[in-house]
C-alpha cells in the first residue's frame with residue numbers, strides 16, 4: 001500500500017477546492033504544479049515535466065517555475081484562458097511544527113491579473129460585471145491595480161447599441177454575469193465576436209440587490225448607499241456589489257485602494273463607436289495594430305506610466321462640456337507659454353515611478369524594500385511640483401489643490417529604509433539603525449562581538465606565540481581558530497580540534513563560542529525585528545494608499561497636460577477656440593500623423609469651413625491618391641484633439657463642439673464574422689444614420705463602393721439627402737466619393753458644397769497638388785495612379801482603350817444634354833440585347849440612318865424633360881426611352 005506524503009495530502013485537499021484552476025503550490029523558492037496541472041503547464045509554458053515521489057505508486061507528474069519570475073508564467077497561462085490559484089506558505093517554515101501551513105491566497109483571472117507586460121504597455125486591465133433585466137442594463141468595472149471603480153446604467157433597452165459601444169471602449173478582459181443569464185442572446189455575444197474576452201458565470205446570489213447593498217456598505221464602511229448617490233440606481237448597485245464580491249473572493253486582501261464609486265453618465269463624453277476609434281487610428285494603426293502611426297503616438301510625450309495610461313483614456317473620451325475643455329486648453333496654454341516651467345515640471349515628473357503600480361504592490365503585500373525606495377524617490381519631488389503649480393488657474397489650479405505632498409510618508413520612508421536595500425527582507429540590512437533603538441542595540445552587539453573576536457585573535461597569537469593564527473567563520477562550525485601544521489606543537493590543551501586540513505588544523509574554544517552565540521542571537525533577532533519594522537512601515541503606507549492614488553491621478557493629468565503643451569510647441573500647434581456654435585473653421589490645417597510621417601515641410605495644409613447652414617455638407621471628389629481620406633480624417637482628428645484639450649495642427653481653429661464623431665471609411669472586411677464587405681459597410685452606415693444627431697460630425701469615405709455602380713450611387717444619393725434633411729439629422733458631414741454624379745446635388749440641396757482635391761496634368765502623368773478647392777473634379781485619373789503604382793504597360797494601355805470606349809458610352813460621365821444623348825445612342829447601339837438588334841434590323845430594313853434623327857427629334861423632346869431633378873439612373877432610362885423612340889420612327 002502506498003502512503004501519501006503529508007505535503008501531497010495537503011496539496012490534494014487544497015486542489016479539491018480549486019478544481020477549475022491551475023494550482024501554483026509554493027514549495028521553497030518555487031511554485032510547483034502536479035498531475036494534470038503540471039501537464040497543462042508543461043505544454044503551455046514549454047517547461048520540463050518531471051516527477052516527484054509523493055508516496056503514490058508512481059511518481060506524480062510535476063513541473064515548477066521560480067517564485068521570483070512567476071508573474072510572466074502566470075500571465076501566459078491567463079492569456080491562454082486558464083485561471084490560476086496561488087497557494088502560499090502562510091507560516092514561517094523555520095517555526096512550523098511539522099508541515100508548513102499553506103493556503104490559496106489569491107485567484108488570478110484575466111480580469112484580475114496584475115500583468116507586468118500590460119503595465120509596460122501602459123493600459124488598464126478591467127474586470128466588469130454586466131447585469132441585464134427588465135429595467136435596463138447596468139455595468140460596473142474596476143482596475144484592481146489603480147483601484148478605479150466605475151459604474152453606469154442604461155435605462156432604456158433600446159440603447160443596446162450604446163451599451164455595446166461603451167463596453168467596447170472599456171474593453172474589459174473579463175465580464176461577470178449571473179449563472180443563469182443566457183448571454184448568447186445578449187449583446188455580450190457581439191462583444192465576444194469582436195475581441196477575446198472571458199465571460200465568467202458567477203453565483204446568482206451575488207447579483208441580488210440585498211447582497212450587493214450589504215457588500216458596498218461593508219466595503220466602504222458606510223451606513224447608507226445614498227452617500228454615493230446610488231439610491232435610485234439599482235442596476236448600478238447590483239453591478240458594483242457583485243463586482244466587489246468577486247474581487248474579494250479572488251483577491252483575498254482588503255481592497256483599501258478601491259475607495260470610491262464613480263457613477264458616470266456615458267453621455268458625458270463624446271461618443272466614439274468602435275469603427276470610428278479604429279478608422280481614426282486613435283491608439284493603433286488599422287493594418288499593423290501598431291502604436292507608431294496613431295494619434296496616441298504623436299501626442300505621447302508623457303514622462304510617467306500613469307500619464308501614458310491617462311492619455312489613452314483622454315483620447316478615447318473627448319469631453320463635451322465646454323468649460324472643462326477650456327480648463328484643459330487654458331492649462332495647456334500656461335504650460336505652452338512658460339517653457340521653463342514646463343521643462344522643470346517634466347524633469348521632476350521623469351523622476352517619478354509608477355505610483356499606481358507601487359500602490360497595488362502595497363495593497364497586495366508583495367512590496368519589497370526597493371519598491372519603497374522607488375516610492376520615496378517619487379514622493380521626494382512632490383513638494384517641488386506642487387510649489388511650481390501654486391497660484392496657477394484652471395485645471396492646473398485643481399491639480400495644485402489635490403496634490404498631497406505626502407510629507408509624512410516621505411519622512412517615514414526616509415527615516416526607516418536604507419538607501420540601497422537588498423531585494424529580500426531575509427538578507428537584513430533594510431531598516432536604518434537610527435529608526436529603532438532596539439535595532440541599534442542589536443547591531444552594536446554584533447559590532448562589539450566582531451571587535452572581541454579581533455581582540456581574542458590578538459591575545460591568542462600573543463599567548464601561543466603563533467603569529468599566523470587566525471580566527472575565521474564558516475557556516476558549518478561558526479567561528480574557529482586555524483593553525484598551520486608547522487605550529488601545531490604550540491596549540492594549548494584548551495583548544496578543541498574540529499577539523500584537519502592538508503596544511504592546517506581548525507579548533508574551537510569555549511570563549512569563542514560564547515561570543516559567537518551572542519553575535520548569532522543578535523543577528524537572528526535583527527532579522528525578526530527588521531521584518532516586524534518593515535511590516536509596520538508597510539502598514540502605515542497601506543493606510544494612506546488612497547492619498548497616494550489620488551495624488552497619482554493628479555500627477556497623471558499634469559503629465560498629459562504637459563505632454564500636450566510639449567507636442568504643441570514642438571509641432572507648432574495652436575490653441576483652438578471651442579464654443580457652442582455649429583461651426584468648424586480651420587485655417588491651414590494639417591493631419592497630425594501624416595505630417596509626421598510624410599515630413600512637415602512636404603505636407604500641404606488645407607482649410608475647412610463647416611456650419612449648419614450653407615456649408616453643412618462637403619462632397620469631396622478628386623483622383624485616387626489625391627488626399628481625400630487624409631483630409632477627412634484630418635478634420636475629425638482636429639475636432640477630437642480640441643475636445644480632449646490639446647492644441648491643434650492648424651493656424652486657426654474654431655470648433656463648435658460635436659457630440660459624436662462617426663466615420664465610415666474604406667472597406668474593412670469582416671469576413672471572419674460571416675459578413676461581406678458590403679454588408680459591413682451598410683451596417684456601419686445604418687449605425688450612423690440611426691444614431692447621429694444635428695451636433696454630430698460625420699465622415700463618409702466612399703460609401704456604396706462595394707456594390708454595383710448604380711446601386712451604390714443611388715444609395716449614396718439617398719444618404720446625402722437623408723443626412724442633409726435638417727428635420728431628420730442635419731449633421732455636419734464630409735463625404736469623399738468617386739461618383740462625380742453626386743456633385744449635381746450642390747445645386748439641389750441647400751448646405752451641400754462641392755470640393756475637390758486638385759491635381760495637375762503633366763503629359764500622360766498627374767501631379768498631386770493636395771490642395772482642396774471649390775468645385776467638383778472632372779476626371780478620376782485612376783489609370784494614371786495605377787501607372788504610378790507600377791502596373792505593366794500593357795495593362796495600362798489596354799485600360800486606357802477600354803476607358804475611352806466606356807467614356808464615350810457612359811451617360812453618367814456626360815455633363816450636358818447633348819453629350820448624354822449621344823452617349824445614350826451609342827450605348828444603345830452597343831447594347832447586345834435583342835431589342836437593339838431588332839431595332840437596328842428594322843432601321844436597316846427601312847434604310848433609316850439613326851444619326852439623321854438624333855439631333856432634331858430627340859433634342860426637341862429632351863428640352864421638356866426635367867433632367868436636373870432626376871436621379872442619374874432615371875435620367876439614363878429616360879434617354880434610353882427617347883432614343884428607342886427615335887429609332888422606332
Ligand SMILES: Nc1ncnc2c1ncn2[C@@H]1O[C@H](COP(=O)(O)OP(=O)(O)OP(=O)(O)O)[C@@H](O)[C@H]1O
Nearest residue numbers: 598602603604623624625626627628629630631770
Ligand atoms: N495634404 C497633404 N500633403 C501632403 N501629402 C498628402 C496630403 N494629403 C495626402 N497626402 C499623401 O497622399 C497619400 C494618399 O492620400 P489619401 O489616401 O488621403 O488619398 P485618397 O484621395 O483618399 O485616395 P483614394 O481615393 O485612392 O482612397 C497619403 O498617404 C499621404 O501620404
